[in-house]
Amino acid sequence: MLNLINTFINSPLDQFESQTFFSIFTPFMDMNNFNITTFALYTFIVLFIIISLFMFTNNNNMIMGSKWFITQEMIYDTMVNTIKNQMGGKLWGFYMPFIYTFFMFILVSNLLSMIPYSFALTAQFVFIISLSFMVWLGMTIMGFYKHGLVFFALFVPQGTPLVLVPLLVLIEMMSYIMRSLSLGLRLAANVMAGHLLMIILGGLLMQFMSINILTTILGFIPLLIILCVVMLEFAIAMIQSYVWTVLMASYMKDVQYLH
Amino acid sequence: MKRFPTPIVKPLWPFFIAAAVTYYGVSKFADAYGNTDEYINDPRNPRFAKGGKIVDLTKNKETMEE
Amino acid sequence: MNFCSLTLKSATKPLLTQGVRYVPISTNVRYLSSPSTPPPVKDPKTKAMSIIDALPGNSVLSKTGILGTSAAAAIYAISNELYIVNDESILLLTFAGFTALMAKFVAPLYKDFANARMNKVSNILNESRTRHVDAIKERIGSVSELQNVAETTKVLFDVSKETLELEAKNFELKQKVDLAAEAKSVLDSWVRHEASLRQEQQKQLTQSLLAKVESELSNPKFQEKVLQQSIADVEKLFSKLK
Numbered sequence: 001m002l003n004l005i006n007t008f009i010n011s012p013l014d015q016f017e018s019q020t021f022f023s024i025f026t027p028f029m030d031m032n033n034f035n036i037t038t039f040a041l042y043t044f045i046v047l048f049i050i051i052s053l054f055m056f057t058n059n060n061n062m063i064m065g066s067k068w069f070i071t072q073e074m075i076y077d078t079m080v081n082t083i084k085n086q087m088g089g090k091l092w093g094f095y096m097p098f099i100y101t102f103f104m105f106i107l108v109s110n111l112l113s114m115i116p117y118s119f120a121l122t123a124q125f126v127f128i129i130s131l132s133f134m135v136w137l138g139m140t141i142m143g144f145y146k147h148g149l150v151f152f153a154l155f156v157p158q159g160t161p162l163v164l165v166p167l168l169v170l171i172e173m174m175s176y177i178m179r180s181l182s183l184g185l186r187l188a189a190n191v192m193a194g195h196l197l198m199i200i201l202g203g204l205l206m207q208f209m210s211i212n213i214l215t216t217i218l219g220f221i222p223l224l225i226i227l228c229v230v231m232l233e234f235a236i237a238m239i240q241s242y243v244w245t246v247l248m249a250s251y252m253k254d255v256q257y258l259h
Numbered sequence: 260m261k262r263f264p265t266p267i268v269k270p271l272w273p274f275f276i277a278a279a280v281t282y283y284g285v286s287k288f289a290d291a292y293g294n295t296d297e298y299i300n301d302p303r304n305p306r307f308a309k310g311g312k313i314v315d316l317t318k319n320k321e322t323m324e325e
Numbered sequence: 326m327n328f329c330s331l332t333l334k335s336a337t338k339p340l341l342t343q344g345v346r347y348v349p350i351s352t353n354v355r356y357l358s359s360p361s362t363p364p365p366v367k368d369p370k371t372k373a374m375s376i377i378d379a380l381p382g383n384s385v386l387s388k389t390g391i392l393g394t395s396a397a398a399a400i401y402a403i404s405n406e407l408y409i410v411n412d413e414s415i416l417l418l419t420f421a422g423f424t425a426l427m428a429k430f431v432a433p434l435y436k437d438f439a440n441a442r443m444n445k446v447s448n449i450l451n452e453s454r455t456r457h458v459d460a461i462k463e464r465i466g467s468v469s470e471l472q473n474v475a476e477t478t479k480v481l482f483d484v485s486k487e488t489l490e491l492e493a494k495n496f497e498l499k500q501k502v503d504l505a506a507e508a509k510s511v512l513d514s515w516v517r518h519e520a521s522l523r524q525e526q527q528k529q530l531t532q533s534l535l536a537k538v539e540s541e542l543s544n545p546k547f548q549e550k551v552l553q554q555s556i557a558d559v560e561k562l563f564s565k566l567k
Contacts, residue, residue: 064446067439094270116417126285134281138274145273202415209415223418227426230419 015195016123038119039127046109046121053108079103079245086249091256099252102135103245110191110237114230122240123192125184132184135248143255154258183247190240194233201226 022036057068065072079100083092106122113120122128143151155172156165205226209219268275293304299314402408541547 063450064443067436067443070439070442094266097265097267098271098274114420116413116420126289130281130285134274134277136277137280138271138277141273141276198416198419199412202419203412205415206410206412223415223422226415227419227422230416230423234423 013196015199016120016192018119018124039121039124042109042112042119042121046105046112049108049112050104075104075107076100082242082246083249086246087253087256089253089257092249095249095252099245099248102248103241106187106241106244107238110241111234113191113195114234114237120191120195123188123195125188125192128188129181129184132182132187133180135183136180136251139251139255143258146256147258151255151258154254158259179251183244183251187240187244190236194236198226198229198233201229 018038020035020037021041024034053068053072057066057072059066059069080096083096083099086092087095109121112118113122143154147153152169155169155176157168157172160168201222205219205222208222209216292298293301293306296316298304299306299316304311399408403410
C-alpha cells in the first residue's frame with residue numbers, strides 16, 4: 001500500500017507523474033476517489049501552508065501581526081486593488097474571496113513546486129483545465145441566471161455595423177468558449193514548460209559535469225545560468241497566479257455587467 | 260476566532276453546480292479514456308488494482324472482425 | 326620634491342601598519358578580535374574565516390567538525406545509494422543558491438521594510454492611544470472644575486432668596502411711596518379745586534358788582550343826581566374862585 005520507493009527519474013516528464021501512496025480496496029465499490037496520491041498529498045500540504053501562513057503569523061490574534069503577516073497584508077491589498085480595478089462597480093466584493101482563494105492556491109502550489117523533489121500541482125493539465133472549465137461554466141450559468149437571453153449581448157461588441165454582427169457573434173462566441181481552456185492551459189503550460197526546462201538543463205549539466213573533474217569545475221558556469229532560469233521560474237510562478245486572477249476578475253466583470 | 264458574515268452560497272452557487280458538472284464529466288472522460296486501446300493495458304490503469312486481467316487486443320479485434 | 330616625499334610618506338604609512346597588523350596574528354586571535362575598522366584589502370585568510378564564521382558553533386574545532394561530519398555524511402549517503410546524484414541534484418544546488426541569495430539580499434530588505442511598516446503602524450496606534458488618553462484627561466479636568474457645584478448652588482440659592490426678600494421689601498416701600506404720592510396728588514388737586522372755587526367766587530362777586538354799578542350808571546335818576554351833584558361841585562368851585 002505504501003509506495004515511496006519509486007523516486008527515480010527516468011524521463012523529464014516523470015516529475016509530473018502522480019503515484020498512489022495509499023489506497024482502499026474493496027471488491028464491492030470503486031474507492032479510487034479516496035486514494036492518497038502525490039496529488040492529494042500536495043493538495044493537503046498547500047492547504048496546510050495557506051492555513052499556517054495565517055495562523056502562525058497573526059501574533060496570537062493581536063492587533064498587529066508579525067513581520068511575516070505584512071506579506072499577507074500586501075497580497076490581500078494587491079488582490080483587492082486588482083479585482084476592484086478589473087471588475088469595477090459594486091459587485092467585486094462578493095467575488096473577491098473566491099478569486100483570492102484561487103490566487104493563494106495557485107501561488108502557494110506554484111512556489112511549492114519550485115522546491116526540488118516536489119510535485120507540481122499546477123502542471124497537472126487535467127486538474128487545472130477542469131478548474132478553469134469549472135470557473136467558466138459557473139460564470140456562464142451565473143450570466144444566464146442574471147441576464148437571461150440578454151447574456152448573448154456579450155457577444156456583440158458595442159458599435160458594430162449590422163452587417164458584421166453574425167460574423168462577430170461567431171468569433172466572440174468562439175473566443176468566449178475558448179476561455180474555458182485557455183485560462184487553465186496558460187497556467188499549466190507555463191509551469192510545465194518551466195519545470196521541463198529546468199530538469200532538462202539540469203540533466204544536460206549533470207552529464208557534462210560527470211565526464212571528469214575539469215568539466216565538474218567548468219560546470220559551475222552554466223550552473224549560474226540555471227540559477228538565473230530558476231529565478232525566472234520563481235518570477236513566472238508568481239506572475240502566472242496573478243495573471244489567472246486578473247483574467248478571472250475580467251471574465252467575472254464581463255459576466256456581471258456585460259461589457 | 261471572529262466570524263465574518265461573508266455570503267458564500269448566495270454569490271457562488273453557480274460555481275458549485277459547475278464543479279459538480281465538471282467532476283462528473285471529467286471522471287466519465289477519464290473512465291472512457293482508460294478503456295481505450297491505448298491505455299487498457301497500461302500498468303497504471305486502476306483496473307489492475309482490483310485484479311483485472313490484461314486484455315488481448317489483437318484477439319479482441321479479431322473477434323470484432325468476425 | 327616635497328610633493329613626492331609627501332606622497333611617499335602617505336603611501337608607505339598604511340603599508341607599514343598593515344604589515345605590522347596582519348603578519349603576526351594567528352588564526353585564533355584573528356577570529357577573536359573583531360576589527361573596528363574594516364581592512365582595505367581582504368586577504369584570503371579572512372575570507373576563509375568569514376565562511377567558517379557563517380557556520381553554527383562557537384570554536385573553530387566544532388565548525389570544522391560540522392564541516393567534516395556533513396561531508397562524510399554526504400559521501401556516505403551517495404556511496405550507499407541513500408542519496409542518488411541525478412538531474413534533480415543540480416536543481417537542488419540551484420535552489421540552495423537561490424535561497425542563499427534571497428536570504429542574503431532580499432531578506433534584509435524585507436526585514437527593514439517590515440520593521441518600518443510595523444513601526445509606522447504601531448506609532449499610529451500608540452499615538453491614537455495617547456491622544457485618547459489626553460482627551461479623556463482633558464474632559465476629566467474640565468468636569469472637575471464643577472466639583473463644588475453643590476455649595477455653589479446653595480450660595481446661589483441663598484443669594485436668590487435674599488434677592489427675593491429684598492425685592493419684596495422694595496415692592497412694599499415702593500407701594501408706600503406710591504400711596505403717599507397718590508395722597509399728595511389728591512390733596513393737591515383738592516387744594517387746587519378750592520383755590521379755583523374761591524377765584525370763581527371772587528370773579529362772580531366783582532362781575533356782579535360791576536354789573537350793579539353799570540346798571541346804577543345807566544339809571545337816569547342816578548345820572549341826573551350825579552350830574553346835579555357835579556354841577557353843584559363845579560359851582561362850588563367857581564364860587565371859591567371868585
